[in-house]
Amino acid sequence: MIQENKQSISPRQFMIFILQTQIGAGFISLPFSVHTSERSSDGWITVLLIGIIIQILITLYSLLVKRFPSLTFFEIMTAVFGKFMGKAISAAYILFFLLIAGQILLVYCSVLEVWVFPQTPNWVIVSSMSLVALYLVKEKLQIISRYHTVICYVLIILPVLSLPAYANVEFRYLLPVGGSGVYTILSKIPDGFLSFIGFEVMLFLYPFVKGTNKQKYLAATYSNIFYTGYTTYFSLLTYIFFSPEELMLVPQPVLYILKAFTFPVFERVDILFLSTWTVLISSSLVSYAYLTSLGIKQTFGLRHHKTAAPFVLALCTLIALYPRNDLTVEKFLGQVTNLSLAFTIAVPALVFLFVLLFKKQKVST
Amino acid sequence: MKYSIKLFLLCLLLLFTAGCWDQLRxxxxxxxxxxxxxxxxxxxxxxxxxxxxxxxxxxxxxxxxxxxxxxxxxxxxxxxxxxxxxxxxxxxxxxxxxxxxxxxxxxxxxxxxxxxxxxxxxxxxxxxxxxxxxxxxxxxxxxxxxxxxxxxxxxxxxxxxxxxxxxxxxxxxxxxxxxxxxxxxxxxxxxxxxxxxxxxxxxxxxxxxxxxxxxxxTNNESIIANLLSDIVSKNDKIIMTTNLPDNGQSESHGYITYQIDEYKTKMNIIPKEGSYEAEFDLHLFLNVLEYPPDKLSEHDTVAKLNQDVEDDLQILTDNTVKKLQESGSDLFGIRREIMAFHNDKFDEEEEAWKESYAEMAVNVNVEVEIIHHGIIN
Structure with a gap:
């Protein structure tokens, strides 16, 4: 059914693919999204909790896809629910991925517009990114994975740039730990969830990975541990740098921290950071656009996902250009968050239950 | 043919690569x-x-x-x-x-x-x-x-x-x-x-x-406030002069100038019956820069000088703290300390906090020790 031999990636590439999909647009504002209250900054606990939730989901996913070792999630849908229902659910997933890709572009564009290019028209920023992404999206999975692997080195730059911040930190902002109350900390989980999205690529890439189930599970786990650690580091740094009250005013705290320093050569470190971040954004965008194209190919029986790729990116560009003011963007992000909770938690969990109840297993390979 | 079209398109694309919107000459x-x-x-x-x-x-x-x-x-x-x-x-x-x-x-x-x-x-x-x-x-x-x-x-x-x-x-x-x-x-x-x-x-x-x-x-009060807040770097050169009390030693013209070489400071918040008290320990290590009467190798002289300087700085410190309390400026982060370690004072109104801060007992215990006196005694 699938060209397994033609398109296979190693477990390590699988791990990096998940990681690069996760590190995306939401990353620089995550500490702000999960910021709890003006009492004490407990957002980092929320970040850790989200990491744990995602680990549970990864376990659930691997139990589910283990039963259909050679099918992607799109094909599992058809196998489990029959042709019509399966295609309908797949179509919903395709739309969801399209929205996520659009959202990535949207956040990318609005941050760049506010921080560096106030005069440049939005369509230039968005379409140049889409065009670059198109080059990769139309390629094979291996090539995309190789790109993701190469740009992994960029991940080291960001923590290094953040080091000067330690000259001016106040650890007492974190105390008392849990001071915002358990309810507040838990209630912020959905707000931060969007920044963690990307682990669900596991459902769709599973059959393309060479290796045992255990290897694949571990790959996803390592990716999750790394990403949770990475974001917890930046959250903690943000929380000791900004006082809880100030953080309420700063939507991109990770960038804002860097604005305060100047070095003899680098006058604006935040721009250096942004250009690094752009690379990370491109990888998430490529991943999601690829998944969308893959979904279209598998659901509508195209011969190659390449055919769908230009249309997918064109639609993303339109989505990213649609909202005109910051409040609409907020509202849009809120809705995407809700959708992401539905598509990464609710639907897979229901499918898993369904499969368990009706003992559907290893249907036609 | 095909090659030349490609080349032409590439050159055309080149025009679009220059983002001229945000240039600032x-x-x-x-x-x-x-x-x-x-x-x-x-x-x-x-x-x-x-x-x-x-x-x-x-x-x-x-x-x-x-x-x-x-x-x-x-x-x-x-x-x-x-x-x-x-x-x-x-x-x-x-x-x-x-x-x-x-x-x-x-x-x-x-x-x-x-x-x-x-x-x-x-x-x-x-x-x-x-x-x-x-x-x-x-x-x-x-x-x-x-x-x-x-x-x-x-x-x-x-x-x-x-x-x-x-x-x-x-x-x-x-x-x-x-x-x-x-x-x-x-x-x-x-x-x-x-x-x-x-x-x-x-x-x-x-x-x-x-x-x-x-x-x-004032400058001197500010130095003390910075020392108490523990924000003074090791490389800073803090030089102060103390007017010594007249004690019959006519050879002295009554002043000593010293540099604060090292210091240690510690803040303690003590909860007491619903309110709080702040205790500071400020330990200063001095290097004498100018003291015409000399004899700084004698134990008695040094002990006496330690005491005199300590008394003078104690008065200065008390004045500083009093000024801070009167102005309502919580430079040392006493409220943050209470919030962080005693989980209190979060919801207190600004005015109420100002009042309780002004009335709070803030005691500073200054200790002074001369550790160096230049290359002569």
């Missing part, structure tokens, strides 16, 4: 390096900026500064008005020092700084000074000097920073503290030496409570 802009903000009698803001101009040839070019000022309702409007006054395009992203007149700081400092925090190109590493006189007059006072006006003010602050009189802060550092209920900050306070303008000098620090200036400390 250096020869079009007038960079401003220093900005002073005052208040006019009508209640508007008045800004004074210095724009450096180079005169003379390219090699022997001397830098001088031109001074402009305008008024406006907001800081951003001021910048627009200034832009119209000066020939070139005004660029404030290189501002190194901002002078704010005391009257404005007493109203609300954040109002003035908001436009800086909001602008992605704003110079967040610049220094802020509070001025005793109108900032404009301080600018005017130093026009004769060939050097850049911004350099002058920055040097002034940096030397005060090395003497540990003023804290090392910039626009960004003070923001978390300004918005934090648990702690307050202080900024360098400068004034001109003579009423006719001329040189300026650092006369102490301006104390803030929240976003408003609420008091001031």
């Amino acid at each position: 250096l020869n079009d802009v007038d960079l401003i390096y220093a900005m002073g903000i005052d208040k006019t009698e009508e209640g508007d803001f008045k800004a004074t900026v210095s724009v450096p101009r180079s005169t003379g040839g390219q090699d022997s070019g001397q830098l001088t500064s031109d001074i402009f000022s305008t008024t406006g309702k907001t800081i951003r409007e001021l910048r627009v008005n200034l832009d119209n006054t000066i020939g070139g395009l005004l660029d404030s992203s290189k501002i190194r020092v901002i002078l704010v007149h005391r009257a404005l700081a007493e109203e609300d400092l954040y109002t003035i700084l908001d436009s800086f925090y909001r602008d992605p190109r704003a110079p967040l590493a610049s220094k802020i000074l509070i001025t005793e006189e109108k900032a404009e007059s301080l600018f005017q006072g130093i026009t004769e000097k060939p050097e850049l006006i911004s350099e002058y003010f920055v040097d002034l602050v940096q030397s005060a920073e090395r003497d540990a009189i003023v804290p090392v802060v910039n626009l960004q550092n003070i923001c978390p503290v300004m918005l934090d209920r648990g702690r307050d900050f202080h900024l360098p306070l400068i004034s001109s030496v003579s009423s006719s303008g001329g040189n300026s000098l650092v006369t102490g620090t301006a104390l803030f409570t929240g976003k408003k200036m609420s008091g001031q400390l």
Whole structure:
């Protein structure tokens, strides 16, 4: 059914693919999204909790896809629910991925517009990114994975740039730990969830990975541990740098921290950071656009996902250009968050239950 | 054929790679390096900026500064008005020092700084000074000097920073503290030496409570406050002089000057029946720089001097703490400490906290020890 031999990636590439999909647009504002209250900054606990939730989901996913070792999630849908229902659910997933890709572009564009290019028209920023992404999206999975692997080195730059911040930190902002109350900390989980999205690529890439189930599970786990650690580091740094009250005013705290320093050569470190971040954004965008194209190919029986790729990116560009003011963007992000909770938690969990109840297993390979 | 079409398309694409929308040419802009903000009698803001101009040839070019000022309702409007006054395009992203007149700081400092925090190109590493006189007059006072006006003010602050009189802060550092209920900050306070303008000098620090200036400390008090806050770096040179009590030793002219080589400070918050007490231990290690009566190798002399200096510094410290409490400026972050370690005082109203802070028992225990006395006894 699938060209397994033609398109296979190693477990390590699988791990990096998940990681690069996760590190995306939401990353620089995550500490702000999960910021709890003006009492004490407990957002980092929320970040850790989200990491744990995602680990549970990864376990659930691997139990589910283990039963259909050679099918992607799109094909599992058809196998489990029959042709019509399966295609309908797949179509919903395709739309969801399209929205996520659009959202990535949207956040990318609005941050760049506010921080560096106030005069440049939005369509230039968005379409140049889409065009670059198109080059990769139309390629094979291996090539995309190789790109993701190469740009992994960029991940080291960001923590290094953040080091000067330690000259001016106040650890007492974190105390008392849990001071915002358990309810507040838990209630912020959905707000931060969007920044963690990307682990669900596991459902769709599973059959393309060479290796045992255990290897694949571990790959996803390592990716999750790394990403949770990475974001917890930046959250903690943000929380000791900004006082809880100030953080309420700063939507991109990770960038804002860097604005305060100047070095003899680098006058604006935040721009250096942004250009690094752009690379990370491109990888998430490529991943999601690829998944969308893959979904279209598998659901509508195209011969190659390449055919769908230009249309997918064109639609993303339109989505990213649609909202005109910051409040609409907020509202849009809120809705995407809700959708992401539905598509990464609710639907897979229901499918898993369904499969368990009706003992559907290893249907036609 | 196909190849040439490709080549043509590539060249065409090349045209699109130059993003010309956000270019900012250096020869079009007038960079401003220093900005002073005052208040006019009508209640508007008045800004004074210095724009450096180079005169003379390219090699022997001397830098001088031109001074402009305008008024406006907001800081951003001021910048627009200034832009119209000066020939070139005004660029404030290189501002190194901002002078704010005391009257404005007493109203609300954040109002003035908001436009800086909001602008992605704003110079967040610049220094802020509070001025005793109108900032404009301080600018005017130093026009004769060939050097850049911004350099002058920055040097002034940096030397005060090395003497540990003023804290090392910039626009960004003070923001978390300004918005934090648990702690307050202080900024360098400068004034001109003579009423006719001329040189300026650092006369102490301006104390803030929240976003408003609420008091001031003299240089020595400020040093003590910095020591108690534990923000003095090891490389700072803190030199102080104590007037010794007259004790019949006629050979002494009554003064000793010393440098504080090392120090240790510790804050303790003790909860007591619903309220709190603050205890500070300040341990200073001195290096005597000047003491004409000598005999610093004798145990008795040193012990006596330790005691005398300690008494003097104790009085200074008590005065400092009293001033801080009266002005309501919580420089040491006592409230943050209570919030962090006793999980209390979170929801107290600002006024109620100010009252309880003013009445709080804050005891500082100063200990002094002479450890060096130069290369003679």
